[in-house]
Amino acid sequence: MSDGERVSAPRMTAGPGQGIGARMPRKEDDRFLRGRGQYVADIRLAGLQDVAFVRSPLAHARIKAVHVPERYRQLVFTASDLAAVKPIRAVSGLPGFKISEQPVLATGKVRHVGELVAICVAPTRAEAEDIAASVILDLEPLPAVHDMRKARDAGTALVHEHWADNVFLETLFEVDIAPALDAPIKVTREISTARQCMSPLEGRGVVATFDHRLDQLTLYTGAQMPHIVRNGLSDCLGIEQGRIRIVSPDIGGGFGHKGILLPEEVCLCWLAMQKHFTVRWIEDRREHLSASANCREHHYDITVYAERDGRLRGIDCEATVDSGAYSSYPFSACLEAAQVASILPGPYRMPAYRCRTFSVATNKCPILPYRGVARTGVCFALEIMLDAVAAEAGLEPAEVRLRNLVQPDEMPFDNITNKHFDSGDYPEAMRRAVAAIDVASVRRRQLKQEADGRLIGTGLSVYCEQAAHGTSVYAGWGIPMVPGHEQASARMTPDGGLEIRVGVHSHGQGMETTLAQVAHEILGIDTAKVRVIHGDTALTPYSTGTWGSRSMVMAGGAVGTACEKIAERAKHIGAKLLQLDPASVSLRDGRVCGPTSSIDLSEIAHTWYRRPQDLPPDVDPAGLESTSGYKPQRDSGTFSYAVHAVTVAIDPDLGSVELLDYVIVEDGGVLVNPMIVDGQIYGGLAQGIGTALYEEMPFDSAGQPLATTLADYLLPGPTEVPEPRLDHMETPSPYTMFGVKGIGEGGAIAPPAAIANAVNDALRPLGVELLHSPISPRRIVEAVLAAREAERPAA
Amino acid sequence: MTEIGIEVNARAVKAWVEPRTHLADFLRDHLNLTGTHLGCEHGVCGACTLLIDGMPARSCITFAAACDGAHVTTIEGLDDDEIATELRSAFTREHALQCGYCTPGMLISARDLVLRLDAANERDIRLGLAGNLCRCTGYVGIVRAVRSVIEDRRKRGIRPVLSAGREQLGPVGSGNGARGSRAQVSSRPANVEAPERASSAAAIPDFVADKIFEQHVTIAAPPAEVFAMFGDIKQIAACLPGASLTAEPTPEHVEGLIEVRLGPISAGFRGSARIGRDASTMSGRIVGTGNDQRSRSSTQGEIRYHLVPIEQGAATRVELSIGYSLQGMLAQIAREGLVRDLASRLTAEFARNLERRLSGTAESQRTRPASPVDGGALLFDVLRGRVRAILRGLLRR
Amino acid sequence: MKAAPFAYERPSDLNAAVALIAEADGAAKIIAGGQSLGPMLNLRLVQPELIIDIAGLAELKQAGRSGDELLIGACITHGDIEDGRIPDVTRSAMRCVAGAIAYRAVRNRGTIGGSLSHADPAADWVSALPALGAKVRLRSINGVRDLAVEHFIRGALETALQPGEIVEAVRVPVMRPSARWGYVKACRKPGEFAHAIAAVMIDPERGAACAVIGAIEAAPIVLRDAASLFGGSVTGNFRRQFDARVAEALLVEAGLANAADRHIHVAVLRRAIDEAA
Missing domain, CATH: 3.30.365.10 (Aldehyde oxidase/xanthine dehydrogenase, molybdopterin binding domain)
Incomplete structure (x- = not known):
């Protein structure tokens, strides 16, 4: 049996060339090599304005006043403007955890250098920075808690004044240490690691706009976990999740830096919803280094x-x-x-x-x-x-x-x-x-x-x-995000291609290639015909996103599971078209094969979508599309x-x-x-x-x-x-x-x-x-x- | 606004730009050529590297206005370039990119190396790419890719091009603009008002100085007399380089401005200080705080003095301790050593001025009126003198 | 990180430039390649009212022999020197120094005059040129004057430039055939700010030595007659005669309080001397 006429792509090379274990060049490379990747800063929308933030120059201070020049009053927004926005809360369920509330714009006090104090909007970033420079902060310095070890000393200044100390959480894990104490070798050391800045080459970036036709806020943001950002935004803004769409385009490196709900995201969404601005904020290197040294200490x-x-x-x-x-x-x-x-x-x-x-x-x-x-x-x-x-x-x-x-x-x-x-x-x-x-x-x-x-x-x-x-692990932490089953959608297109939708995000890890390899492993489909769609809450299944080295295991498993479902259904249809018993066919190299005949998946897809009259009467009505969840054993x-x-x-x-x-x-x-x-x-x-x-x-x-x-x-x-x-x-x-x-x-x-x-x-x-x-x-x-x-x- | 004409990717472009708009922003925002990425905007990371007059350059620290008449090639303009094509295929084969953000700048620098390097020496390639940071790949694939393209081309008999063919002297991109005929281009900025700091009557907090400099001077007057002079805050303020009073001082409180310059960086710290004096110990303390709105920086400083009688009480040794802390952008940006160098120079100058002025006062109270001292001019004389003396001393050894 | 607004002038020739600078009365900053000023502008550390771009001035982009010295226009780039687009009178010493400044893309715009005017203590020319015995030629509407580089650099980011004055050229004497050159800098990575620089030119035939200890976050220590480093006289055996204690004492006198820093500076100086030997 010949390939379907419609399929002009060359036959895939079966087996090790494209499946699990293949050292395959990446599908995503070409756009990056031609400068045609699309990062947040590359997005152009009509009426786009730039945001610069007024940030705290001090680590710890009481805010006495924020003076905004009269002529910029319509372009500068401070905490009082955002009074209806709820602070960011990330509570752990571990016993004794003290809750901090992070206002999206500093309220009462500033608690670190670079904390947001005011939002400035202008046609260009340069002009927004001009406006930001004209805003005067009247700050009363407080002693800064800069040394985590001294922070626990009595009498130290308090970061959160309603706490009794500066400890978010103390934990103890012990399996009776006493028997070890008389060991012949005992070495004691004091060891430490410096605070670091993750420093992806691309900083964070946010573009927000409101679509009145859809009654929907669209947020373009460099997010490793777009669905989680949507959860958090919905909480802070008090709007239903259906009114928020998060698009995470190409990301210039994550490493954890973009696994967060940002106060900047909340601010820009507020501007888009309440002030009808279409706005962007692009983190510059100075902001990144001075306000985001956020790890490893x-x-x-x-x-x-x-x-x-x-x-x-x-x-x-x-x-x-x-x-x-x-x-x-x-x-x-x-x-x-x-x-x-x-x-x-x-x-x-x-x-x-x-x-x-x-x-x-x-x-x-x-x-x-x-x-x-x-x-x-x-x-x-x-x-x-x-x-x-x-x-x-x-x-x-x-x-x-x-x-x-x-x-x-x-x-x-x-x-x-x-x-x-x-x-x-x-x-x-x-x-x-x-x-x-x-x-x-x-x-x-x-x-x-x-x-x-x-x-x-x-x-x-x-x-x-x-x-x-x-x-089982994350439920114990009791944090706002607990991963469950990871889902993926796989859908054959009428011309025999495959679309895969995943809620994880690929930002350098090459998942547009590796998830296609997984699909190839199951379906034998040429990876050139597989499109991996990610980074859009409107297009992908819910996921906690990309973190914890989880995507290949979890999304890979989900893609595999979804493809297996499609494989079963395709075999069923293929067997009918080959006039064979479904039990006697197998799927090899992208073809449903009987003992002496075979039919290409693309032909099966064509039949399902465009010639349903040829389908067997007992065909699975779910067709060549499957959303499946996956968890390891x-x-x-x-x-x-x-x-x-x-x-x-x-x-x-x-x-x-x-x-x-x-x-x-x-x-x-x-x-x-x-x-x-x-x-x-x-x-x-x-x-x-x-x-x-x-x-x-x-x-x-x-x-x-x-x-x-x-x-x-x-x-x-x-x-x-x-x-x-x-x-x-x-x-x-x-x-x-x-x-x-x-x-x-x-x-x-x-x-x-x-x-x-x-x-x-x-x-x-x-x-x-x-x-x-x-x-x-x-x-x-x-x-x-x-x-x-x-x-x-x-x- | 300035009008410029640039050839971008072999296409003539005319545009009006603000002089402050750097080339990368111009390309990205005016021409939608977003393949040129911004990673640091201070010339270190290399993400914005592109070709100006055929040579790699940083577009984030090159102003568009300075490129009038230049030929600019961005990554988008290299689709059909022979070397770039070979590099793209090698980059894919060697997995020389992950997130892709550094890739355009990396390719531009790599292309320059392929053009110029004699041989595919790994060390030379790594050194040649040292100005392009990649946070994803660990450079392994990049170096392999560049090496393979160089090797392959040299094997094919393609010779390196010395200097990438450049013969013209001077900064790439310069000197192409119409000279003489349209010599002057200018624009005036939108007026940004220098905001006045809202004066606050808050208590001036105590603080612990980060840096302290000690100096001492000798005044030919008895301690009691010198102590009285220290009570004249106007006189003390006049000795502080760059300082001026903004309001009539009281014995306990003074408001003023201190202007400081570090190379091209200048800051004006406006603030106030409280004055404490203790006649019983012949000592005093001036503690102040000031803000420079423009750089969003603040400083706290204190001058402590202690007067010690010498020469059987006929003269006074003034022991000075000057401490400061700096916060905000200047603290975060200016390399600490440079600020320290400046502060120590200012301290030395303050002591020197104090010595001259108080000696003058002590003298004038007997003989002649005080004359104003030009603080600024003194500084370097003092310093140069000191360094020379040290060197002479050593050389004589 | 966008610069504050400024006005921009590109004068047509050197005379016009100098007149413009005089007229601006200190409110202007001069830009050539912009590789040092550019970052400071973007960071808003510097907010001049007016920028005068001298990069296009042909007078500043020439270089040529004049008697026993090479005259290098202020707007000659590090890349021009590295690539040998201008003559070399230092037996490659300047080419080597130039080739290790920052990065290629920076060297293609950064200029020798700009680097000197900026006077960053960690910059290469600030330390290398005094050791080569170079002078700077300064121009204002009042004419020109020449200064030894070590007299031109007065401190961290401080030069002897008067208001209205610009660096016009650098004058580098021809290096004698018998002179030995050593230049070493300690950086944690290529292109980074140097943490220690040493430049030495030693001519045992003439019994002369010049040494520079740079990147001390102030003006470099310049020993025009560095015999003291070698026990009082410079001989063919200078490498062995190097007395680290003298260098150490110089650094103490210069105010380097940290012993580790001094140790690194002395080690770098020793290596420069080894390189010259």
Whole structure:
């Protein structure tokens, strides 16, 4: 039987070329390579006006007055204008959580630098900034809470005056620590990570307009989770969700920065609804750096107990996270710190454990979960500690880990905090990494002096990345967003194409390609004929969106499930057209095949839509369209993991660190598109290197952020990021469709720990140990000088 | 508004622009060429890189008005470009893009390297792309793609083009505009009024200074006399570089303006200070706060002085401690060291002025009237003198 | 991040430009390539009433030998120098310095005169040119005057430019064949602000050495006669004779309070000297 005449596209090449596991170039590339992507700032609407915000220059102050020049009174809006708008509330159900209300425009007080105080509207951004400059803020400075550790001291200023202290939430997780206390090895350290700015190349952006015909607000916004933004907007504006449409077009990088309901979004929607403006606001880099340094600031007081042979007896930790001034919607102010307690032990076995956490309110911008969320800090703290244990025990760091890692025959494994590790062989990954980085040769090299006077060190770290965790995990947090079944719609078009609609958002992850690969895997349809539609609440099923490395597992599963339904129905129709028993046909290479004949899906689609008279009488009336929900068999999450190993050379005089070699042995389950997985790891690594060596938003004692240009806030460039050597293990997840696991964040988790361990390995002969990221040249030189000073015999 | 004529992607364009409109905004907003992206608007990230007169340049810190007569090529103009076509296919093959935001600028810089580099040396490629940030890919695919295109072209015998063929000197894009005939283009800005700070009678809060500088000067007058001079706030204010009073001071309160200049940056902090004096300890403190509306910055500062009798009470050693904190945009933007350098220079100048003025006063009370001191001119003389003295001292060693 | 409004003038020739600048009476800012001023304008750190664009002035975009020196017009770009579009009298020293300034796209517009006028202590020319013995030629309606670069740079972002004056050219002497050049800067990444710069020109044949320690967030330390760094005299063995304590003392005197910073500066100076050796 011939292909349908209408299908002019070339026959797809069946099998590995396009399905799961295909290293397929991306469908979305071409528009970006020609400068024809469409980001929020590229949207042009009739009458579009620009918004600039008046933002607080102070971290903490009482607002005495906002003076707006009379001639701008119609173009400037302050909190009193928005009195009917409800504040943003992101409440956690965890006991003891204190609620913060974030007014969309500051009311009464400003609580961080960059907080919105007034909205200015003008035909261009430049003019809007002119107006903003003319607005006078009369602020009475209050003492700023800038240090999360001092924030808990008695007598400290209060960020929220109706609270008794500055703690959003304190948690304690304990499995009787007492038996560990007499361990022969006890190492204690104070470890911390700097506050960072996620810094996607594109900042946030918002365009809002009101469509009177549809009685609908349309909000174009760079949102990783458009449906969640709609939930929040509806709450704040007090309007029904059907009157809101969120469109999230191309996004220039998310990483968590765009997983939030923004006060700016609420403000622009209010302007569109109440003032009939069509408006846009585009976050500029200064706004981004000065008002959105929103992640990674952790502090650990941590003690590890171990046997002489390096086996862990227990961990005792007090962790503090600087949550900033408000609780962000939907992730809340406490997710990160509370998560520390549950993820700290990771894939290691230990009999005793105690972790107390504090989510502390300060006069900084509210935190958001950045790629890796708490895991980057946790990995940094724990893996540095394991190296300290190794030094104490006189063992190779890898050996200490091998003695404590979960063994493959223990899988699935519930660790001490009841994290359910689905699969994997962690020791094997460790062995491969040690072999690849060749620790033995580094040790030999360390015995000799380097010709250039540099010091060589090697370090490694292990992490696991819980991904696509669902209802059972998030219901426990009790935050405004709990993921349930992920849905996808799949619909064949009359010419044999396939449209897939998903509520997750692809902003670099390549889902327009990988979800097409999933469809291909099930239906055999040429991926060139598959369109993935996302980023529009009017066109896609509800979803909590893209975060937590969940999209491939969840949306992939949903697409797979929806396509399976279509496959069944297509087979039924195909069998009738082939005059065969439906039980005797199968779907192969995009064709319904009987023993001797076959028919192309496009012909079946043509029949369903345009020649229904040829359909069997018992045809499923749902047709070639299906919306299906999906959840893995267990929703406790997939666990990808990796071992990162790095060799560094340090110039102790300049404090510079060169990454000589970098190895990643990674197990991300079944890889849908290995090229894209590699890209995620490479990109994550670059961000991890940023955390390790470059990125830091310092604050002064007044809560002023001090690195507010990219000349001060250093992002790694091409010369700072080496090409790592990758080795993939592919242990399928037992719980997910195709055995896939989430891998989006992992690359960013391990590098700070591995690099810190390598630096400390190199500097150990000098008696130097660095425990704070980023490991800047100045920190290295200061530590080296201090160590030399300490060694100098008293004169 | 200024009229400009630019050739954009081989198409002649005439337009009226505000002088402050940078080239990227002009292309995006006037011509709807949105492939040129803005990532930082201060020349670091490279997202806005495009070709001006065939050479890569930052369109965010190049004003459209400065490009009169220039040839501009954006990513949209490279659809049929041979090198760009090869790069696009290599970028796809090597997964050299994810979110796509840096991609247009990256391609422009990559194209320049393909054109110019002798060989596909990885280090040279990475250095050559150092001005283009990518937050997604870790650069692996980008470097591979650029390397493969260079290798391939050199293998095909296509030679590198030194200087990308440029012969003209000076900033790319400059000097193309009609010269002489239409020499002057000008426009006047819409008047933006300098807003007066609403004067507030609030109490001036105490504060802890971030930075403190200590200085001392010697005045040839007994402490009691010097202490009395410190009571004359007008006199003290006149010693503070850039300071002027805006209202008649009282013994406890003073209102004024301090103008500060750091290179091209200038700020005027308008505010008030409270004055405290303690005759029993021969010390005093002036604590003030001021706002610069234009940069939305505020400063708090204090001058503490303590008078110590020397030379059996015939003269006075004035121990000065000057502290300040800075908040707002200036604190966030100006590199801390530069501000510190400025503050220490101002402190030194204040001490110097104080010494001259008070000595003069002490003298004049006996002999002649005080003369005004030009603070500004003094500063660098003092500094230069100091540095030279240090260097001379060292060289003699 | 859009600049505050300003008026814009593009004078037709140098005389017109200087007249315009005089007329503006300090209310104008001069722009050439705009690679330093542009960001400050966008950030609204600088809000001039008038911008005078001198990038088009042919007089400032020429370079040529004049006796024992090379005269480089103020609007010659770093890229012009890097690519060798102008003659080189420094045995590639200037080409190397130019090629490591910021990024290619910036070098294609950023000018040598602009960089000097801006006087950012971390800028390359501010430290490299004094070591090369260069002078700047300044022009106003009253005529021209020449200043050694180290006398021109007076502090962080502070120069000796008087109101109405602009940098017209840089005069770089021909480097002697026996002179050794070393230039090292410490940056955390290419194109970033330097945290330490050292430039040395050492001529053991003549027993002369010049050293510059720059990027100290103030005017660089310029040792026109740097013999003190080498125990009092400059010989062929200068590399071994380098006395780090002298450099350390200079930095202390210059007010660098942080020992780690001083350590880095001294290390960078040592490397520049090694490079020259």
